[in-house]
Amino acid sequence: MTVNDDSFTNWKNREEIAESMIPIIGKLHREQDVTILLHSRSLVNKSVVSILKTHRFARQIAGEELSVTETLPFLQALTTLDLGPSQIDIGMLAATYKADDRGLSVERFTAEAVAGATGANKIERGEGRDVVLYGFGRIGRLVARLLIEKAGSGNGLRLRAVVVRGGGEADLVKRASLLRRDSIHGQFQGTITVDEASSTIIANGNAIKVIYANDPSEVDYTAYGIKDAILIDNTGKWRDREGLSKHLRPGIDKVVLTAPGKGDVPNIVHGVNHDTIKPDEQILSCASCTTNAIVPPLKAMDDEYGVLRGHVETVHSFTNDQNLLDNYHKADRRGRSAPLNMVITETGAASAVAKALPDLKAPITGSSIRVPVPDVSIAILSLRLSRETTREEVLDYLRDVSLNSPLKRQIDFTTAPDAVSMDFVGSRHSSIVDAGATKVDGDNAILYLWYDNEFGYSCQVIRVVQHVSGVEYPTYPSPAV
Template sequence: MRIAINGFGRIGRTILRQILTLPRHSDVQVALVNDIASADMLAYLFQYDSTFGPLPFEVTTADGKLSVAGHDIALFHRTDLTRLDLSGVDVVLECTGIARSSDVAERGLTAGARAVLISGPSPAAEQTVVLGANDGVLGAARVVSNASCTTNALAPLLRVLDTVGGIETAHMTTIHCYTNSQPMVDAPRGDMARSRAGALSMVPTTTSAMQLVDQILPDLAGRISGAALRVPTASVSAVDLVARLQSDTDASAFPDALKAAVDASPVLGWTDRPLVSTDLRTRAESLVIAGPEIRVTGPRQVRVFGWYDNEWGFSARMLDIAALMVKREAP
């Protein structure tokens, strides 16, 4: 699989880190990286990462190339991707965060790539695909959204929970680490609470996952509500889901039934250990269910809690969906 990374921020850098450090991605070729920041800044931020730690090898730049771990990757600084020649690229991983209109989202196609995968929700996408929830709808779509990190955590959980007991209604709270959408000190934002210093307070807010879940799991549309609580941690978030099931469930049997469904999912994990958020850093699953946190209240109400590394896990899904997009075109 031959890819191009457009936008070398948190997700773009995490994707490349996984390609270079995980043997399972040895068949991935990176044609180029494109970002408007300077070469020296991009190399520095890639080598020294405050969340995942420094890379175990040096990163240098020279002659329009990013050199790391024996790989020389072409490095460009174009504001418009159509100014590049992307012929021979299977998938552009569109990680700029600005591909919300078709003219921006389709620039990779215009430049010659076969497909574009957007690292976030986008109304310009032909399909929004979440592995383990609705990946069967991928079809022949050439511009695809990988949804959001929280949607990737929640939708597969809803899918397996619905198979176990049938979901009547559910409410999800994501306890989410702060991101670049929040200021480090109080500063105006569109939302008053989100205008407060992200590393100093817990901030109640909304999540785009709710609109996306209705789209990804239309059979559950209108039955799932949700909210977000941003908390002062740098990485690893959590999903806290309370659901009312359509059928009675036995309190002693429910955890085993849920674990069996989770084990059959391609993206969910399980732990019976009393873990805290830092223990889940660099876990590649979309969500890791915490077995000790499961509760059954009455015959039909259950509580399920799970952890997700909102950067590492989401980046892993970007590579997984890109591989599916390439595989469908293979002879």
């Protein structure tokens, strides 16, 4: 047999194994609210090729490719357990099992590693939590996609309604079409139908009422059977407590803003300070996409090396608040054509760091350049550290953080030498460390951090909503602290 024949046979064998994993992953998710991950990447609703690619990606960060032959036994072991709602990382199970020297069987090791999600320890599934989207723009539609994707068994978050301003003819059909097709993020994964008579979009069986209103005071949510809902305001129209309080009407329990909050509104970066949210807090902000990109690695670097000062320069994709062609804009430069120019502008991300990381005393400055790409940005984080280090040490540390720390859902890591911005469209992490671009000289470190400023940020929003709703399920094996 030739090398080519051998490689092809190996591929077909792995395809067959990956194919056998799909129904197991689907059943666990649908019937028990168990999400199967591979190094923080969900395998739910993934194709055979996608599962194989996710396994291969482990080579970039763990140093060697992970095979489906290694992870399948752990997946099979999970089917024998009385699991409750949880997230289980079979990549981490395989890695920790390999490092364990007790000689346990896969079945016994797995049962021990996920014991917190089984038997008397497991979380009981609740009735779910209603969610309302106020606004249906770029972030609103991506958050909608994620909510529909994560509906699972129906016991988690339930997208009940979307509130928008009244449009013209065929408004509902056009909004459904924008949810169905996206020029950047591709086709919606599933089916979408429209019931104009009841003003409802039905996406993968989820009935989403479209409510037309020009102001929060015009909406009676109880008339639609909505109760104790979390409202996600992605319009950015109101950013202080007084303005956002307008949403707190019968049927709405909490308000989450997808923009930096002003005044005393808590700015939350999931993974960093979400545990500081008070149970009775009704209004909070998910900060900005750039704040979510820089705060997790900034915290990681400060924890290990100490940060004395820093500067962040963001090279940011253009957004809807810029003009296609030169036209009047209240900002100094944003009126110039977004697709034709690099535009120097300001960023509030540096000042927002203080809200998310109050213990960080280092001064952080920041500025931004908008560039002619529609999505994915990069933050260049220049840090003065409290001790000298090496590039190799920093990269080894950040690689480990991306795999084994409580920040592994926020920080990703790539060693691809030819990586460019489009490679990170659809990334669910808030920040991806580019190993090849990293610079370290003594006590100075410069990190290049990619981030999908639309989708990665939307994932962070969902994580915050899950946390405040009580449906943020624990992950096993537990990451190192």
